[in-house]
Amino acid sequence: MLRRLLLVVLFAALPANATTRWFTERAGAPVRWMEWGSAAIERAKTEKRQILLSIGFASSWEALRMHREAFSDERNVKTLNAYFVPVVLDRIEHPEIAEAYERVAGVETLPVNLILGANLEPLAASGFMDAHELQRFLVSTSERPALKTLEPRSPFEVEAGTMEAVVDAIGAKYAQGKSFDPLTAAFLLRYSARMNHAPLRELAVSSLRARAASAVRDQIGGGFHRCIGCFEKLLGEQAVHALVYLEAARMTGDQDLEFVARTTLDYVVRDLRVTPGAFEASQDAHSLVPLNGGPQYVDGAFYRWNKEEITRLLGEHAGKIFSLYSLKETDALPVLSEPRFLKETRDELAPLLQKLMSVQQRRPEPFREHLVVAGWNGLMISALARFNEVEYVKAASHAATDTLAKLWDAKTRTLVRTDSRAPALAEDYAYLVQGLLDLFDASYDAKWLDLARTLQARQDELFWDASTGRYRTGTTLPEALRGMIVESDETLPSVNAVAAVNLMRLAALARTTDERVPMIFHSFGGRLRGDGARLPQLAAAYELSLVTPRVVVVTGDPRKDATQQLLVDVRAKYEPMRAIVFLPHKGAPRDRVVKSLPWTAALAPDPEMPLSYDCAGSECRK
Secondary structure (H helix, E strand, C coil): CHHHHHHHHHHHCCCCCCCCHHHHCCCCCCCCCEECCHHHHHHHHHHCCEEEEEEECCCCHHHHHHHHCHHHCHHHHHHHHHHEEEEEEECCCCHHHHHHHHHHHCCCCCCEEEEECCCCCEEEEECCCCHHHHHHHHHCCCCCCCCCCCCCCCCCCCCHHHHHHHHHHHHHHHHCCCCCCHHHHHHHHHHHHHHCCHHHHHHHHHHHHHHHHCCCECCCCCCECCECCECCEEHHHHHHHHHHHHHHHHHHCCHHHHHHHHHHHHHHHHHCCCCCCCCCCEECCEEEEEECCEEEEEECCCCCECHHHHHHHHHHHHHHHHHHEECCCCCECCEECCHHHHHHHCCCCHHHHHHHHHHHCCCCCCCEECCCEHHHHHHHHHHHHHHCCHHHHHHHHHHHHHHHHHHEECCCCEEECECCCCECCHHHHHHHHHHHHHHHHHHCCHHHHHHHHHHHHHHHHHHEECCCCEECCCCCCCHHHHHHCCCCCCCCCCHHHHHHHHHHHHHHHHCCCCCHHHHHHHHCHHHHHHHHHHCHHHHHHHHHHCCCCEEEEEEECCCCHHHHHHHHHHHHCCCCCEEEEEEECCHHHHHHHHHHCHHHHHCCCCCCCCEEEEEECCEEEC
16 A cells, blocks of 8 residues: 555656656656656757666566666766666567667666667667676776667568478577477467478477466466566466467367466456456566565565465365476475376366465555556457457457547547557557457457458558558657667567458458558568568468458347357357358348448348358358
8 A cells, every 4th residue: 555655646746648657666766767758868969978778667576676776876876867868768668669679789688778879879788787787887888889780681472482481490499499489389380280280280289288387377377477487467468378379279179278368368357457448568576575674575476385385275185286286495386297287277176276366366466557558458359359258258348448448539540559648559550450350250349340440541541661561660769770670479479460460351351352461471571581480470470361261241130049059150160261240130230230341231131040141252152
């Protein structure tokens, strides 16, 4: 309660548009921090100072620890205030800028700290530093050669050999001891399905199962941490995991994978929203724990268990937990000994895990980043809608309504990325369009299709670059430094990967084709051939482009059981490029669908029984 009151006081003392915790929690610190933006950049130019840029976000324990330790050191405070313009950049608000600087700097973990020159070029970079290391970093001018920007790849025709090159690049990366990330596994599943490559399919499934059994997943409460040893949970990453595990389950029939997707969604619905509506951006790695000297931040305290505690809670049943979970330390994470034990966690162990979760939920809860991020909500809407269960679809509808109410101005046709009014990126539009298309597919409500089309048109106006055949990211990074931005699908899908599939889906619903889809693939053809392991979602989008899209229209009386059963039957078989449209047999509900999809007017209902029409290209057949 005390911490929440302090945050209220801090917020009241700040400008109205400064609402991210990463900045507000720096307010009042000895270092005179500024937010990333034109004011800080202009001050650096006017005063002819270098910028010390600290990239992080409030939920990161290491980022918080460095600010509480190294940036609170008296010598460092004096140096920073006297000779630099100290600037914080919230990675959630400006992910494209953060990723550009991180990639050039070669620093993969948060926080990332850079010294920027007069034109914002990076002169030096480092990850986490203690007070002494930061002192050396600030005063050592001889170690600041300008870091090179990354060169873009050239366009190239995409063909079967390109996909083979992507698979080879992924194989090389995997051979170096790295496990597949979810988006890579998703591509391999699609590729192996087309090529009927059973060993590759099994490798992708095994990788997903191993990830679900590891310490990167919260084995008790569901959801995924940002990395092993990093306990923060980000909304966008929850959505990606849920989407990939659900699709993998439907492609393979593996119920364990569906269980992982379900528990991830359950975590988000339970812990990342206050009331039915949009979802919040993240949950902290750390929480305030009562210790002898008073409350202290402890990293991962919410998720750690010990054998004595489990024995006290479960009594004679505790042995079942110990037999399947590794608890090697006194205060450790429960990690499944083998992925095959996932079945027990959704079966005989479920009541015991539920009891542990009820205790975990009563612990001092990690704080949340209360930002609403447009694109991340779009991905989560997509994941909830694709599950196509009543409560999940309802949650998706609430999130879509609230996100658009907060972040979309219909009069000016303007989307902002966050409710702190950060400018929207192209990915925010693309992710939201995907979510709204999936919500239309699950709810059959034409208003979501109409909104998806509106947002897609606005994305086209703002970000489509015909000269390069791709969407620009929409970054606020100065023009001279935009060569540092290199699209990738390593954590979240890239804007062009998502947009290509969105364009295909919208074209199928309109019964047309979109010439921009092959342009996007051609634009990235060179990178897919030479750097394909970093573009698995774009490669997956190309795999989908080889599938003939279909629209199945079910028409009938929605009050009749036969109509509802037909909809269930149509959905029973998984098909990746199939849209389902429900066309009521008469009245205003039918008129609304026909208004959005005029070609459906020709699909006559039967007065006695529901019908389904299978539409591909320009033809529909019963």
